[in-house]
Amino acid sequence: MEKLTKDTGSALIEEALAAYPEEARADRKQHLYMNDPETDTVSGCVTANRKSLPGVMTVRGCAYAGSKGVVWGPVKDMVHISHGPVGCGQYSWGTRRNYSTGETGLDNFVALQVTSDFQERDIVFGGDKKLEQLIREAVQMFPLAKGISIQSECPVGLIGDDIESVAKRMAVEIGKPIVPVRCEGFRGVSQSLGHHIANDTVRDHVLGTAEPAEVTPYDVSILGDYNIGGDAWASRVILEEMGLRVVSQWSGYGTLAELARGHRAKLNLLHCYRSMNYISRYMEEKFGIPWMEYNFFGPTKIAESIRKIAANFDATIQENAEKIIARHRPRMQAGIERFRPRLEGKKVMLYVGGLRPRHVIGAYEDLGMEVVGLGYEFGHNDDYDRTSKEASGATLVYDDATAFELEMFVDRIRPDLVGSGVKEKYTFQKMGVPFRQMHSWDYSGPYHGYDGFEVFARDMDMAVNAPVYKSLTPPWKGRV
Amino acid sequence: MADTMRIKDHNEIFHEERYAKTWEGKRAFEHRCDAAALEKTRAYIRGGEYKEKNFAREALTINPAKACQPLGALLASVGFKGCLPYVHGSQGCAAYFRSHFNRHFKEPFASVSDSMTEDAAVFGGQKNMVEGLKNAYALYKPEMMAVCTTCMAEVIGDDLNAFIKNARKAGSVPDEFPIPFAHTPSFVGSHVTGYDNMMKGMLFHLSAGEPKADKDNGAIGIIPGFDGYTVGNIREIKRILSMMGVDHIILGDNSGVLDSPMTGQYAMYYGGTTVEDVKRAKNAKAIIALLPDSAEKTTGTFVKDEWNSTFASGPTPLGIAGTDAFLLKVAEITGTDIPAELEAERGRALDAMADSNYYLHGKRFAIYGDPSYVEALVEFYMEMGAEPVHVVITNATKRVGKALTKKWADKPFAKGVTVHNGADLWHLRSLMISDPVDFLVGGTHGKQLSTEMGIPLIRIGFPIFDRHHLHRYATFGYQGVINMLQWSVNTLLDDLDRKAMPFNNDFVR
Numbered sequence: 001m002e003k004l005t006k007d008t009g010s011a012l013i014e015e016a017l018a019a020y021p022e023e024a025r026a027d028r029k030q031h032l033y034m035n036d037p038e039t040d041t042v043s044g045c046v047t048a049n050r051k052s053l054p055g056v057m058t059v060r061g062c063a064y065a066g067s068k069g070v071v072w073g074p075v076k077d078m079v080h081i082s083h084g085p086v087g088c089g090q091y092s093w094g095t096r097r098n099y100s101t102g103e104t105g106l107d108n109f110v111a112l113q114v115t116s117d118f119q120e121r122d123i124v125f126g127g128d129k130k131l132e133q134l135i136r137e138a139v140q141m142f143p144l145a146k147g148i149s150i151q152s153e154c155p156v157g158l159i160g161d162d163i164e165s166v167a168k169r170m171a172v173e174i175g176k177p178i179v180p181v182r183c184e185g186f187r188g189v190s191q192s193l194g195h196h197i198a199n200d201t202v203r204d205h206v207l208g209t210a211e212p213a214e215v216t217p218y219d220v221s222i223l224g225d226y227n228i229g230g231d232a233w234a235s236r237v238i239l240e241e242m243g244l245r246v247v248s249q250w251s252g253y254g255t256l257a258e259l260a261r262g263h264r265a266k267l268n269l270l271h272c273y274r275s276m277n278y279i280s281r282y283m284e285e286k287f288g289i290p291w292m293e294y295n296f297f298g299p300t301k302i303a304e305s306i307r308k309i310a311a312n313f314d315a316t317i318q319e320n321a322e323k324i325i326a327r328h329r330p331r332m333q334a335g336i337e338r339f340r341p342r343l344e345g346k347k348v349m350l351y352v353g354g355l356r357p358r359h360v361i362g363a364y365e366d367l368g369m370e371v372v373g374l375g376y377e378f379g380h381n382d383d384y385d386r387t388s389k390e391a392s393g394a395t396l397v398y399d400d401a402t403a404f405e406l407e408m409f410v411d412r413i414r415p416d417l418v419g420s421g422v423k424e425k426y427t428f429q430k431m432g433v434p435f436r437q438m439h440s441w442d443y444s445g446p447y448h449g450y451d452g453f454e455v456f457a458r459d460m461d462m463a464v465n466a467p468v469y470k471s472l473t474p475p476w477k478g479r480v
Numbered sequence: 481m482a483d484t485m486r487i488k489d490h491n492e493i494f495h496e497e498r499y500a501k502t503w504e505g506k507r508a509f510e511h512r513c514d515a516a517a518l519e520k521t522r523a524y525i526r527g528g529e530y531k532e533k534n535f536a537r538e539a540l541t542i543n544p545a546k547a548c549q550p551l552g553a554l555l556a557s558v559g560f561k562g563c564l565p566y567v568h569g570s571q572g573c574a575a576y577f578r579s580h581f582n583r584h585f586k587e588p589f590a591s592v593s594d595s596m597t598e599d600a601a602v603f604g605g606q607k608n609m610v611e612g613l614k615n616a617y618a619l620y621k622p623e624m625m626a627v628c629t630t631c632m633a634e635v636i637g638d639d640l641n642a643f644i645k646n647a648r649k650a651g652s653v654p655d656e657f658p659i660p661f662a663h664t665p666s667f668v669g670s671h672v673t674g675y676d677n678m679m680k681g682m683l684f685h686l687s688a689g690e691p692k693a694d695k696d697n698g699a700i701g702i703i704p705g706f707d708g709y710t711v712g713n714i715r716e717i718k719r720i721l722s723m724m725g726v727d728h729i730i731l732g733d734n735s736g737v738l739d740s741p742m743t744g745q746y747a748m749y750y751g752g753t754t755v756e757d758v759k760r761a762k763n764a765k766a767i768i769a770l771l772p773d774s775a776e777k778t779t780g781t782f783v784k785d786e787w788n789s790t791f792a793s794g795p796t797p798l799g800i801a802g803t804d805a806f807l808l809k810v811a812e813i814t815g816t817d818i819p820a821e822l823e824a825e826r827g828r829a830l831d832a833m834a835d836s837n838y839y840l841h842g843k844r845f846a847i848y849g850d851p852s853y854v855e856a857l858v859e860f861y862m863e864m865g866a867e868p869v870h871v872v873i874t875n876a877t878k879r880v881g882k883a884l885t886k887k888w889a890d891k892p893f894a895k896g897v898t899v900h901n902g903a904d905l906w907h908l909r910s911l912m913i914s915d916p917v918d919f920l921v922g923g924t925h926g927k928q929l930s931t932e933m934g935i936p937l938i939r940i941g942f943p944i945f946d947r948h949h950l951h952r953y954a955t956f957g958y959q960g961v962i963n964m965l966q967w968s969v970n971t972l973l974d975d976l977d978r979k980a981m982p983f984n985n986d987f988v989r
Binding site for chain 2: 061087088103115133138144153189212234404428
């Protein structure tokens with residue numbers, strides 16, 4: 001396709017819809033549109049956070065993935081039990097790259113697959129007795145674990161287990177918090193409900209259960225950063241350099257103690273709005289803690305965010321903020337000068353979770369790249385509203401895209417880069433389209449903060465300018 | 481150019497002092513655990529009392545080496561031409577199966593699910609099936625769809641047979657459109673069980689109506705089994721059988737779809753066993769399952785009872801004796817000779833083994849994985865004079881454990897072996913601490929143990945996420961012996977070079 005415009009994009013949408021049976025077409029129509037930067041709200045254009053259609057090959061996962069995989073899993077000093085059959089825990093074992101330090105099995109439990117491994121008898125007779133016993137065994141095996149979370153898999157909610165009462169009873173017995181999480185995979189329409197449920201369980205079982213030894217006017221928390229490839233670390237050093245005290249990390253490289261005392265922060269800094277806006281809003285209502293969204297992808301957004309954060313504090317912090325921005329400017333400029341000439345004008349299509357499609361636009365623009373298509377796996381309408389302000393020009397938007405749509409859109413638009421997940425990666429590479437995984441940073445990172453930007457830029461360059469894609473046509477093809 | 485790409489990323493940047501400082505500073509907000517307590521517990525979890533408690537676990541599983549049934553069902557079903565796997569149940573399961581295979585094979589892996597949610601939990605998933613088959617058929621134009629179940633659908637008791645019939649009635653797919661299916665509850669068996677159940681479903685449905693001939697057609701049917709090396713192995717087995725001049729049918733051949741070429745166009749379906757070939761297999765001379773754990777019970781019974789065919793459970797053509805036995809079995813069944821070229825390959829494998837003998841002979845090792853694979857690999861390493869010590873098979877039954885113990889009781893290199901059926905990698909950790917070994921054999925998840933124990937991990941198993949291309953190589957046949965030997969000896973030599981005193985750099989090993 002020569003150029004994506006409102007007209008060509010709309011025609012493409014029509015063409016994709018034509019492949020669906022009638023009922024499915026009516027549904028999918030509400031998830032596809034051409035973004036118009038003139039419009040402030042897109043709620044009229046898109047219907048997000050709805051059930052995926054059966055059989056269309058949605059990319060989405062489940063509530064368990066949202067709770068165990070995203071929110072709870074990275075809390076490093078707790079044991080997270082995948083409660084149910086063996087699979088869920090096995091497939092999500094260590095694949096999300098939530099970096100942390102410590103010794104696995106001693107004082108860090110992130111990289112373990114701890115499961116009740118349900119057998120037929122557990123389904124028939126219920127799993128509560130087993131849960132009780134395994135909690136005792138977990139305490140014996142991991143004496144330094146500070147608490148336990150129970151991550152429910154599908155059968156738990158279907159067989160009528162009462163994990164809440166087991167948790168309550170056993171918490172008294174072992175003298176440590178036990179958090180029952182009802183994140184069965186069949187609940188809700190995607191990972192998103194799992195985030196919400198996990199947020200609610202932090203609220204109900206952990207937040208406010210302990211008080212900090214001291215509080216200062218500079219106490220902030222990082223929320224919605226899962227420390228993928230060390231993202232939260234690269235962010236933390238910036239905040240500390242500003243003179244702020246990061247009192248808790250939610251939940252990448254986080255601990256139970258931090259979540260318990262999070263209610264005494266002065267300001268909540270929210271990176272992934274989608275997965276942690278719930279607890280942020282709660283802390284605002286209940287404890288009067290303001291929260292703000294920030295964006296640490298790419299120097300433009302980082303500088304904007306640093307200033308926005310600093311504006312909440314006194315002149316010293318604001319001066320520090322300017323110093324940091326100034327100090328990093330030459331390095332960022334050098335990075336841009338290295339990579340921008342190789343990436344200028346390149347077109348990107350994104351399909352990621354609930355935040356990144358809009359958050360990384362600025363970083364791509366710093367490199368002179370243009371985002372021409374984007375969509376969220378599990379975004380809500382407010383995510384699309386926020387996106388509208390970030391996207392410039394004609395952008396094809398696809399919510400809860402199916403594999404069919406993604407393949408067709410990419411094949412027609414032929415962008416220079418696709419950023420999505422591991423399930424999409426190899427399809428697009430076969431199509432000869434350079435690809436980066438934008439959930440796991442494709443086993444690279446960090447991408448956040450000043451330390452992350454150059455890594456981001458290099459990785460995009462390595463994908464877009466990979467020599468391999470230039471050899472697709474054998475030299476003997478097309479000879480006269 | 482190289483200078484441009486030189487950026488400190490996650491592998492390097494966190495070595496910088498400022499990060500150690502921020503981690504240290506953060507400890508003020510964490511539950512403090514002082515160094516003495518840490519040291520005490522560190523010693524404790526490496527001690528004998530801890531090991532006892534570890535082995536007394538009844539309810540808790542830590543780091544198991546197994547996955548659930550539908551994963552295996554998917555691997556079986558993509559071996560058939562034009563087949564789209566269809567997961568009846570929660571959509572998250574399909575996402576997990578796909579990404580698991582993506583990470584191992586570094587290939588696309590298509591599968592739909594019918595996205596059952598709360599309402600389906602109450603009313604059953606029939607509506608999802610009707611819509612799901614219809615949508616998948618329209619969008620992905622498969623030649624067949626293979627339906628398996630997640631535990632959600634199993635717990636609420638959905639009946640695939642009835643649902644699929646009703647979906648046909650409702651017009652979701654044409655009447656003659658093949659929809660093999662299998663119930664694959666995640667709380668029974670493991671991924672190898674799911675492979676078995678789905679394989680039976682495929683053979684049953686796709687051969688239905690095919691008359692049983694009076695005389696067999698001379699072909700041999702091969703069921704590869706749940707194999708992380710399925711691409712390399714299927715190609716190798718086809719090559720061997722072609723060399724022998726034996727007509728063969730792979731049931732099902734997923735070596736194409738899991739290794740399709742990069743051309744600029746994505747082919748969701750690529751290669752695979754045709755329906756015609758499945759029908760032909762019904763009248764084959766015999767069906768051989770290369771990995772008994774993923775075909776013996778259900779598919780084997782079906783082949784014997786329903787197809788009235790000869791079913792051979794193995795031999796697994798891995799290692800010299802394993803490959804010898806397989807070739808003899810094929811020769812015996814088909815009456816063909818084993819060609820000189822294969823004998824030459826055997827000789828080359830032996831030659832390679834002699835070259836590497838000194839680095840494996842007498843080495844003690846631990847191993848984990850699926851029952852049939854572990855059994856065959858232990859035999860292979862004993863052919864090299866290595867001594868199995870800890871054998872952990874999470875998805876082995878007591879019966880399998882006993883059979884292996886008995887099998888190895890009198891083997892000279894297996895004097896120190898103990899088979900731990902049903903154990904997990906946390907058990908293995910205690911075993912490796914109390915009775916250290918020289919190397920570990922397994923998949924990526926063995927990385928933690930290898931690091932903690934300071935011994936090399938020889939990556940042969942499933943899944944392997946952190947190394948590339950291994951699945952394209954065969955572990956089967958004499959060529960497989962050379963491949964495995966190459967991985968093994970060079971992994972040990974790399975380790976040796978890292979650890980040895982650099983007297984003269986040991987340019988020659």
